[in-house]
Amino acid sequence: MDDGPVTSPADAADSLYAAHKKIYPRESHGVFSRLRNAAVLALLGLFYLLPWVHWSGRQAVLFDLPARKFYIFGLVFWPQDFFFLSWLLIIAALSLFFFTALAGRLWCGYACPQTVWTEAFVWMERLTEGNRAQQIRLDRGPWTANKIARKTAKQALWLSFSAWTGFTFVGYFTAIETLGHELIALSPGPWELFWCVFYGFATYGNAGYLREQVCKYMCPYARFQSAMFDRDTLIISYDPARGEPRGARPRGADYHARGLGDCVDCMMCVQVCPTGIDIRQGLQYECIACAACIDACDSVMDRMSYPRGLIRYATQGSMEGKTAHIVRPRMIVYGGLLAALVIGFFVAVFLRNPVDIDVLRDRNALYRVLDDERIENVYTVRLMNKDERDHSFRLSASGLPGLTLDTEREPVLVAAGTALAVAVRLRAPEHTPAGSSMVRIRATAVDDERLSAVSKGRFIAPGEEKEDEHHD
């Protein structure tokens, strides 16, 4: 066994990191590694495949920024639906509280893009440069043909994966198939190309080189997550009472007689750690809770025929010999709030009115008096159909006696997921009260009377009360 985290100066090529010691995490096998691999595969699979899924003739998930519309399967969201986005952000923040209080940095270890892409890059590194020991030898050795070939292969894999990642990312914002055709024809839009390169480069740098340094030096969550811990939070802990004093011993020896604890000081927990820490020194802010050390230690315990769990998920209370309270008021409050918000979100999305109407007064004229002495106001009415089907709408107005509505073409056909602006004239009788009055314009779908939306506007009539006229 070698002596701890073997590190070497990073390549001179990436001089920005010349002073930082590269960490060569050893591969770990076990329950948590399988869990992490499953999470990585699921999340990467979701990320790379989702833009290719179709839903009723268009990309299922498309955040169409140029058109300012978000498509998520059957739903279309407009800037007016920002409310739902903020609701989602609140759910995300509360989930972070909940899961951090439950078991520490679950986010960091399993779901953070930094971890997920780093795992993918480390996997490609192992594929081309071999396991930990082989990587260390390769980096220390001279530039042989073998080394050049392996490094070139790694860079080729990394770069093409990063490029694909950048392409996929932009594919969430511009229809991915169109984007693909444009790229093949070497004529992508300037911003599409820029963001492909930007995101691809960020992936390459963050997952290829920065890795755990992002967590250590740059991530705000890594620093403040400790504020969400309490004594009943499950954290990855080394059991010093059982392990110490640590030390090497022949297999099968009566180590208790020699005054030794269960820790054989094999350093496996240190070698597998992607952030290069020694968990036996207690929880440290560098720990991203990936649980690789648990797997490593359990496999050593198995080989020594010692019970597992020298390093395990445990609460601080249980380490001190008290009962662990996983279900506690804090978890119930967080969990209850979270459940209510999530259910509320889906109910709100489900009950969302698929029709929206905006009424804008014509800015050029306050009013016009017609030949028959009636008073006319002009508006632009914007109809939004967020439904999956086309609908035709009839418009009606209320709020003043004798008010009539006139528009060029009725009913107004608005295609599914689109908006349409129509000019609308409201006409009121001669003796309408002077000044500004509130009127309502309602749009009702011809095929389904329950589909309707209403919006308020101002109707301005001539008269004495001039001070009201500047009202819009």
Added chain:
Amino acid sequence: MTEPGSFARKPSPDATFPEKDGTQKEWPRRRQDIGAVLWPSFLAAAGASVLCFAFVDPLIFDFAPESARPLVARMTGYAVGFFFFWLIAACSSFVTLYLVRTAHAADSGDGN
């Protein structure tokens, strides 16, 4: 075990310890500063862009010629907006960092 919230500390994060092979375990301070200025401001800029452009259609900024509308013009608006927010947030982070870094020196006059 340590108290929750008070992790076993590595020696001061400022310290850079030369190892046997002449390398350092910690990032040098200059690089820590760059990371601490650029990354949080990047996150803030991403958040600010989402908030801002949910309410503001970037077409009002007239970044691109009429012929390019609305596709390129909107995307130029988003990009300019994002980098503008990043710049502003980075400036703020930098000043904060500068104040924190120089506070001790100003107190004790030992030039830190």
